[in-house]
Amino acid sequence: MLDSLAQFHFIRPWWLLALLPAGLLLWAVGWREDVRKRWRQNIAPHLLDALVVDRRGRWHLRPVHLTSALMALGALAMAGPTWERERPPFLEEKAPLAIAIDLGVTMDAMDVSPTRLERAKLKVKSLLALRQGARTAIYAYAGSTHLVLPLTDDGRLIQTFVDALQTSIMPKPGKNTALALRTIDADMAKEDTPGTIVFFTDGVEPGATEAFKAQVDSGRSLPVVLGFGTEQGGPLKTPDDEAPGSAGRPSSARLDVQALKRLGSDADVPVATVTLDGDDDVAWVQHRVQSHLAQKESESNARWKEAGWWLVLPITLLSALWFRQGWTVRWLGTWVFAALLAATGVPRGAAAQLVESTADEQQAADAPAPSHHKRFIDWWLTPDQQGRLAFEDEDYAKAAGLFTDPMWRGVALYRAGRFDAAQQAFALVDSPESLFNQGNSLAQRRRYEAAIAFYTQALQRRPDWKEAKANLALMKALIARQHKDGEEEAPDLQPDKIEFDKTKEQGGKQVQLTAAQNAEAWMRNIQTSPTAMLARKFALQVQQPARPASPAQPVAGQQGAKP
Numbered sequence: 001m002l003d004s005l006a007q008f009h010f011i012r013p014w015w016l017l018a019l020l021p022a023g024l025l026l027w028a029v030g031w032r033e034d035v036r037k038r039w040r041q042n043i044a045p046h047l048l049d050a051l052v053v054d055r056r057g058r059w060h061l062r063p064v065h066l067t068s069a070l071m072a073l074g075a076l077a078m079a080g081p082t083w084e085r086e087r088p089p090f091l092e093e094k095a096p097l098a099i100a101i102d103l104g105v106t107m108d109a110m111d112v113s114p115t116r117l118e119r120a121k122l123k124v125k126s127l128l129a130l131r132q133g134a135r136t137a138i139y140a141y142a143g144s145t146h147l148v149l150p151l152t153d154d155g156r157l158i159q160t161f162v163d164a165l166q167t168s169i170m171p172k173p174g175k176n177t178a179l180a181l182r183t184i185d186a187d188m189a190k191e192d193t194p195g196t197i198v199f200f201t202d203g204v205e206p207g208a209t210e211a212f213k214a215q216v217d218s219g220r221s222l223p224v225v226l227g228f229g230t231e232q233g234g235p236l237k238t239p240d241d242e243a244p245g246s247a248g249r250p251s252s253a254r255l256d257v258q259a260l261k262r263l264g265s266d267a268d269v270p271v272a273t274v275t276l277d278g279d280d281d282v283a284w285v286q287h288r289v290q291s292h293l294a295q296k297e298s299e300s301n302a303r304w305k306e307a308g309w310w311l312v313l314p315i316t317l318l319s320a321l322w323f324r325q326g327w328t329v330r331w332l333g334t335w336v337f338a339a340l341l342a343a344t345g346v347p348r349g350a351a352a353q354l355v356e357s358t359a360d361e362q363q364a365a366d367a368p369a370p371s372h373h374k375r376f377i378d379w380w381l382t383p384d385q386q387g388r389l390a391f392e393d394e395d396y397a398k399a400a401g402l403f404t405d406p407m408w409r410g411v412a413l414y415r416a417g418r419f420d421a422a423q424q425a426f427a428l429v430d431s432p433e434s435l436f437n438q439g440n441s442l443a444q445r446r447r448y449e450a451a452i453a454f455y456t457q458a459l460q461r462r463p464d465w466k467e468a469k470a471n472l473a474l475m476k477a478l479i480a481r482q483h484k485d486g487e488e489e490a491p492d493l494q495p496d497k498i499e500f501d502k503t504k505e506q507g508g509k510q511v512q513l514t515a516a517q518n519a520e521a522w523m524r525n526i527q528t529s530p531t532a533m534l535a536r537k538f539a540l541q542v543q544q545p546a547r548p549a550s551p552a553q554p555v556a557g558q559q560g561a562k563p
Helices: 002-006 013-032 035-039 045-051 063-079 116-130 155-163 177-188 206-218 257-267 280-299 308-323 331-344 359-365 383-392 396-402 406-415 419-426 432-444 448-461 466-485 519-525 530-543
Strands: 097-102 136-141 145-152 196-201 222-227 271-273 498-501 508-511
Touching (some): 013 063, 063 308, 097 145, 097 177, 116 136, 116 280, 136 155, 136 177, 145 177, 145 530, 155 530, 177 196, 177 206, 206 222, 206 257, 222 257, 257 271, 383 406, 396 406, 406 432, 432 466
Parallel strands (some): 097 136, 097 196, 222 271
Antiparallel strands (some): 136 145, 498 508
C-alpha cells in the first residue's frame, strides 16, 4: 500500500488546471447571490440590513454544486491518476523461480521432523500450491551444482523429481553455495522476466557472502535464503548399514542462525528460517518473488496503468441528479452522458456467438458477424474488449467469436485447440509474427514440412528470432525421427504456452512449442528409480570436463525452452 502511494502521480497533470474553473464557478455564483455585496454601493448599510431578508434553513444540494463537482471529477479523470505500471499482453503473470535444495549430509538432521530435507520437500509442495501456473526450476547442490528440472509449470512433474532427492546422490560432498548461485544465475539470465533464486539450506559458508552481495548489486535474479534447522541442532539420520559419524560423516548438526543473520545484513539478502507450525515462511518467499518482479517492472519502460476511468462511475451517478424536478440545467447531464458514450466507442454490431454444429457454421463463427441486436455491454465495451475479458477467463471459444483483431482471434482459436481456424486468422495479417504463428498451427496438426516453410519465411524477415530458430530445429528433428522410425509420432505439444516477444515495439504474439517427449511418461518407462537416475546423471556431469557457456538448445521435455 505504501509503495502504491509513493508511486501515485498524474499522467497528464496539466488537466488539473481545469479545477480552477470549478472553484471560480462556485465563487461567482456565491458572489452573484450575495444581496448585501450587490447593493452595498447603492443603499446605506443601516437601511440595507432592514431590507434584506436572510435565507434560513439547512444547506441543500443545488445545481451549481453538482456542476462544480462534475467539472472537478472530470478534470481528475482526464489528468490520468496512476500508481502502477501496465503489464504487456501475454507476459507471464508470475515471475520464474529457481529452488536450490541443499543436499549436504547435514540436511539429514532430525531436529526438524522428520528431517530437514523432508521438511524442505514439503515446503516445495506448499510453494507450488501458491504459484499455480507459474514456472519453477529445481536445482540440487552440495560440493557441485546440478539442474534437476528446468523451468516448467507442471507441478506434478516438479514434485516427482523433488521427492526423488536424497543427500546420497550428490557426487561431491561439502557445500559450495557460491558455485550454486553463479550456475543458477547464468541459467536465469536467459529469461526475459526477472526471476528469484531461493535456497533451501541449513547454512551458507562465510566465503559465499561476497558472491551473494555481488548478485544483489547486479540487479539480476534476487537471491533469497530459507534456513532449515534449529539452534539446538539434532542427530543425523543415517543409513541402516552405517554407524553415526562413520566415514567422516558428522553425527549431529545445528543451524547457525547468527551466520544467516550476518549474511542478510552484510549482503542485503532476504533471510528467514523455516516455520514448523504453518506456511508463513512459504508465503514470505512468494511475497519476495512478487516484490522483486514488481520492482523490476517499475524500473522498466512499461506504460503506466491509468485509473481515471474509475471516476466515470461517480460522474454518471451525479449526472443522473440533473433529472430532478425543478432543476433547470438538465441539458448538462445529457451532454456528459453523450460524451461518455462517444469515448467508449459504441460498436455498430454485437459479435456473433460460436455455433458448434456443421463445419460451415463453425467456420462462419470464427469471425464476428454483424448484428442489429445491441446488448447492454455493447454500450460500454468494444468486441475486442469483451473478447479480452473472455480470454482472461480462459473461455477461448467465446473469445474467438468476440475478437475482431485477427491476431487476437487467432491466438484464442489456438488456445481453444482449433489450429486450422487459427492459421486462417493469422493469415489475415502480414507480419513475421503471423508467419511464426501459422507455423505453430501447422506444427500442432503435425504438418511439419509446411511449418518449416513458415518458420523459414519468418526468419527471413527477422533473422535473429531465437524462438523461430528453436521451432525450426524442432520440426527438422521431428521429421528426422519420423524417417528413422518409419512411422509418424504424435508429439506432446501443448497449445497453451503463449510468450510475449518484447523485442518488437508493438509486441507480437508468439506461441513457443514444447519438445515432443513427455518427461513424466519417460520416467515411468525407464528401468530404474528416479533417485538412482539422478545419482547417475550427477556423477556423469561431474566427470565431464567443463565446457564454455554456449546458447542453450531445446531439450526434450523442457517446456518453453529458449535457445
